[in-house]
Amino acid sequence: MVQATETVKLIVGQGEPLVGRLLMYDSLAMTFREIRLRRDPNCPLCGDDPTITELVNYEELCGLIPPEPVGAVG
Amino acid sequence: MAKTQQDFLVAARQEIPEVSVQEVQERGQPGDDFVLLDVRENDEVRAGYIDGAVAIPRGFLEFQVASKVPQTNKEVIVYCAGGARSLLAAQVLRSMGYENVSSMSGGITRWQDAGFPLQRDRQLNAEQLERYSRHFLLSQIGEKGQGKLLDAKVLLIGAGGLGSPAALYLAAAGVGTLGLVDADVVDLSNLQRQVLHSNDRIGMPKTESGKIAINAINPDVNVQAHNMRLTTDNVLDLFAEYDIIVDGCDNFPTRYLVNDAAVLARKPVVHGSIFQFEGQASVFKPHEGPCYRCLFPTPPPPGLVPS
Numbered sequence: 001m002v003q004a005t006e007t008v009k010l011i012v013g014q015g016e017p018l019v020g021r022l023l024m025y026d027s028l029a030m031t032f033r034e035i036r037l038r039r040d041p042n043c044p045l046c047g048d049d050p051t052i053t054e055l056v057n058y059e060e061l062c063g064l065i066p067p068e069p070v071g072a073v074g
Numbered sequence: 075m076a077k078t079q080q081d082f083l084v085a086a087r088q089e090i091p092e093v094s095v096q097e098v099q100e101r102g103q104p105g106d107d108f109v110l111l112d113v114r115e116n117d118e119v120r121a122g123y124i125d126g127a128v129a130i131p132r133g134f135l136e137f138q139v140a141s142k143v144p145q146t147n148k149e150v151i152v153y154c155a156g157g158a159r160s161l162l163a164a165q166v167l168r169s170m171g172y173e174n175v176s177s178m179s180g181g182i183t184r185w186q187d188a189g190f191p192l193q194r195d196r197q198l199n200a201e202q203l204e205r206y207s208r209h210f211l212l213s214q215i216g217e218k219g220q221g222k223l224l225d226a227k228v229l230l231i232g233a234g235g236l237g238s239p240a241a242l243y244l245a246a247a248g249v250g251t252l253g254l255v256d257a258d259v260v261d262l263s264n265l266q267r268q269v270l271h272s273n274d275r276i277g278m279p280k281t282e283s284g285k286i287a288i289n290a291i292n293p294d295v296n297v298q299a300h301n302m303r304l305t306t307d308n309v310l311d312l313f314a315e316y317d318i319i320v321d322g323c324d325n326f327p328t329r330y331l332v333n334d335a336a337v338l339a340r341k342p343v344v345h346g347s348i349f350q351f352e353g354q355a356s357v358f359k360p361h362e363g364p365c366y367r368c369l370f371p372t373p374p375p376p377g378l379v380p381s
């Protein structure tokens with residue numbers, strides 16, 4: 001519901017989108033919290049001097065498979 | 075003796091200055107220095123209007139003008155089809171306190187005869203006009219916004235717990251193209267929360283099941299079923315086809331893949347995640363705000379699973 005609303009706002013260009021804000025929702029307590037987010041100039045991806053300029057191996061990144069041993073022979 | 079139409083127009087002409095279509099054309103795009111006000115009915119505006127004009131049907135003028143033209147000292151040029159209604163509307167505006175009001179003589183008919191261009195919004199058919207009529211009551215959406223929705227292409231990553239409600243609401247709102255990426259089939263244990271699917275579609279690919287549900291709500295929507303896993307090999311080609319990415323994925327590798335690809339392809343991501351009773355949402359607009367890696371540069375240790 002929040003995602004659909006934000007998507008419609010982006011499409012029609014109205015309202016204040018959740019850019020730079022993280023909305024956190026706890027349904028047991030029924031509370032909403034919001035924290036301000038800032039773009040990190042040191043972000044490896046979208047920072048001023050990015051080190052990630054192409055896609056990587058995401059299974060490996062998340063530790064789900066071990067990194068390929070260098071020089072391994074199949 | 076009762077006044078005739080002619081009496082009204084003669085009186086209005088004495089009070090309201092008229093400008094020619096050439097003069098209006100030479101003024102250029104309306105905006106900061108003047109407002110071009112179209113007082114024709116909605117169906118006339120639909121057929122074509124002057125670029126940059128503000129539309130208020132004559133019958134709603136007194137009720138809507140204050141919100142659409144707040145400053146009464148701003149210059150307002152009113153037009154209609156032939157130049158009569160605009161004179162009377164201009165008289166009303168003047169009596170409401172607008173100081174600098176004129177009427178475009180000959181209306182949009184003369185504008186067209188002079189060979190000047192008309193702007194046309196996307197044409198909605200009779201069924202669409204009724205289906206989206208509640209959107210037209212919201213000034214922030216209106217027919218223009220509906221046109222944008224119908225032209226929009228949104229890709230949903232995951233047709234599960236988060237993707238389901240997003241898909242249904244976006245379909246109902248009339249987003250023209252919805253892509254669904256999911257490699258799973260519908261399972262009985264999904265149905266407790268994944269409202270896109272149903273009992274009689276257990277075993278069916280979620281993308282196919284989603285397509286049936288979406289088109290049952292709104293046949294306007296072109297559903298693209300991408301029955302596959304998102305990978306480094308297909309993600310950039312897929313993102314290129316869409317304007318906005320809605321991330322409802324349930325694992326970290328896909329979340330980082332979506333984030334990185336979206337930044338590289340410069341597409342906004344509407345992020346959502348849920349774990350048990352807690353949810354998070356944000357919009358990551360590349361280079362205008364943070365991305366997911368600005369928050370979490372690297373994934374958590376394996377074993378912590380979002381959903």
Ligand SMILES: [Zn+2]
Nearest residue numbers: 043046365368
């Ligand atoms: Zn970043």
